[in-house]
Amino acid sequence: MAAGAGVYAMAQCVETVGAGGCAQCLEVASSNIDLCPPNSDGRAVDVGCFMRYSDKPFFPANETADLAPYLRSGKSTEKGAIVGGILGGVAFLLLLGLLALLWIWQSKKLQKPWRGDILGATELQGPTNFYYRDLKAATNNFSEKSKIGEGGFGDVFKGLLKNGKIVAVxxxxxxxxxxxxxxxxxxxxxxxxxxxxxxxxxxxxxRKGSECLLVYEYMANSSLDKLLFGERRGTLNWKQRFNIMVGMARGLAYLHQEFHVCIIHRDIKSSNVLLDDDFQPKIADFGLARLLPDDHSHVSTRFAGTLGYTAPEYAIQGQLTEKVDTYSFGIVILEIISGRKINDTRLEPEAQYLLESAWKLYENENVIKLVDELLDHDEYMLEEVKRIIEIALLCTQSAPASRPTMSEVVMLLLSRNSPEIQPARPTFIDSASRVQDETSVSSSSSASKATVSMSQLSAR
Incomplete structure (x- = not known):
């Protein structure tokens, strides 16, 4: 600035700032303006005050002037505008965040399935609808090469979806x-x-016409029967077999007692138990007996099931309760332990079905002969095997009321100190002479022999 030239300056604080605060604010503003002073004009603003100098007058001479437009003019930006803009932006972002949280909460609320009876099924979250042509292409037009299973409910095919996911159709x-x-x-x-x-x-x-395709998750290790009786026989060790028993029991307990309606499988058997990559069991085809019309079943009668696995009261009289699944589960346990099919009559010296063989060996305290010969004897304890056989025989009691629930079966399998189990021999496998000998025995006497006390289990 040239020597002798005049200098014009002004400073002002907002009315809400006291004298001490104004002095401090102007001191800060003065320090800021000294950092890079221009040659002819300088301005500085801080919260609560404003300072300006120039070599030219910026107020009219000898007149009272309104300072507001001068404080807003020039290249500097008012703190009030900056703070207002920031606060407005923050408020806008908070509003957006609140709206997003409300949308997520509402979406989860709509997706949550309703709990109710079967009549409320239409309010549940529905399954994914696949295009028929996509499933047809995924299974190579349902070719024989893609078939991985078949049964009374329909054939099963391995399918590869467009996204690379493998499914069972x-x-x-x-x-x-x-x-x-x-x-x-x-x-x-x-x-x-x-x-x-x-x-x-x-x-x-x-759906296409009268045909329906159900899409399930794919199980890499196929069905249990193929590992017990098929080409892969002997694959499962004792620990894996025990885990399969416990997993099956837990799945059935969920269907019977933990889901909001009771679903009875009606066709529990080794071929309906699938194994994943880690040989963990998953029960398949549950609910299919409910899905199909009455005239679709494994046999010509109106019941859905497989003879040999089916409880006698259901096969003969059509009495259906969840204890029907308990009976079938007991049969599958015997298959898992023995590696024999239910209708296998290989045991000598006389041909006997698996359930009958198990009872005779149990009564003769010779259950070791029931254990699969392919199992390593060092993998299991005889007392543990005997106890599990007792659980299986308990599940196959003649009277449904004498069979445990599946939640009680889970407890029996996992408990090491549960009450002593003393199952009674079912009358439907007795020989004719045995039946005649027992005609004089009252039904109350037979019932007193049977079963672990359910009250004892509940107390535990």
């Missing part, structure tokens, strides 16, 4: 009446909401 044929279709869709919606680590998950479905 089951083909079913249902009635073409509108009522049958509505019932079927309601049941599919219900079962698609059944999720448990020991149940095969239904991923979705597809």
């Amino acid at each position: 089951k083909r079913l044929s249902v009635m073409q009446t509108s009522r049958a279709k509505e019932d079927f869709e309601s049941e599919v919606k219900l079962i698609s909401n059944v999720q448990h680590r020991n149940l095969v998950r239904l991923l979705g479905c597809s």
Whole structure:
């Protein structure tokens, strides 16, 4: 600035700042303006005060002037505007965050399945609807090479979806009446909401005419029967077999007692137990007996099941309770321990079915002969095997009321100090002479022999 030239300056504080605060504010502003003073004009602003100098007058001479427009002019930005902008931006972001949280909460609320009876199944979250043409392409037009299983409910095919996911596709044929279709869709919606680590998950479905395709998760190690009786026989060690028993029991307990409606499988057998990569069991085909019309079953009668695994009261009289599954589970336990099919009559000297053989060996205290010869004797303890056989025989009692629930079976399998088990020999496997000998024995006497006390289990 040239020597002798005039200098014009002004400083002002807001009315809400006291004298001490104004002095401090102007001191800060003065320090800021000294950092890079321009030659002819300088301005500095701090919270609560403003300072300006120039070599030219910026107020009219000898006149009173309104300072507001001068404080807003020039290259500097008012702190008030900056603070207001920041606060406005923060408020806008908070509003957006609140709206996002409300949207997420509402979405989860809508997706949560309703708890209710079977009539409320239409309010449950529905299964994924696949295009029929996509599933047809995924299974190579349902070719024989893609088939991985078959049964009374339909054939099963391995499929590769467009996204690279491997699934199992089951083909079913249902009635073409509108009522049958509505019932079927309601049941599919219900079962698609059944999720448990020991149940095969239904991923979705597809409909075309009277044909329905059910899409399940794919199990790499196939079905239990193939590892017990097929080419892979002997694959499972004792620990794996025991884990399979416990997993099956937990899956059935969930279907019977933990899901919001009781689902009875009706066809528990080794071929309906699938194994994942870690040989963990997952029960398949649960609910299919509910899905299919009455005229679809494994045999010509109206019941859905497989003879040999089916409880006698259901096969003969049509009495259906969850204890039907308990009976079938007991049969599968004997298969897992022995490596023999239910209808295998290899045991000498006389041909006997598996359940009958198990009872005779148990009564003769010779259960070691029932254990699969391919198992390593060092892998298991005889007392443990004997106890599990007792649990299996308890599950196959003649009277359904004498059989434990599946939640009680889980407790029996896992408990080392549970009450002593003394199952009674079922009358339907007795020989004719045995039946005659026992005709004089009262039913109350037979009942007194049977079964672990359920009250004892509950007390535990």
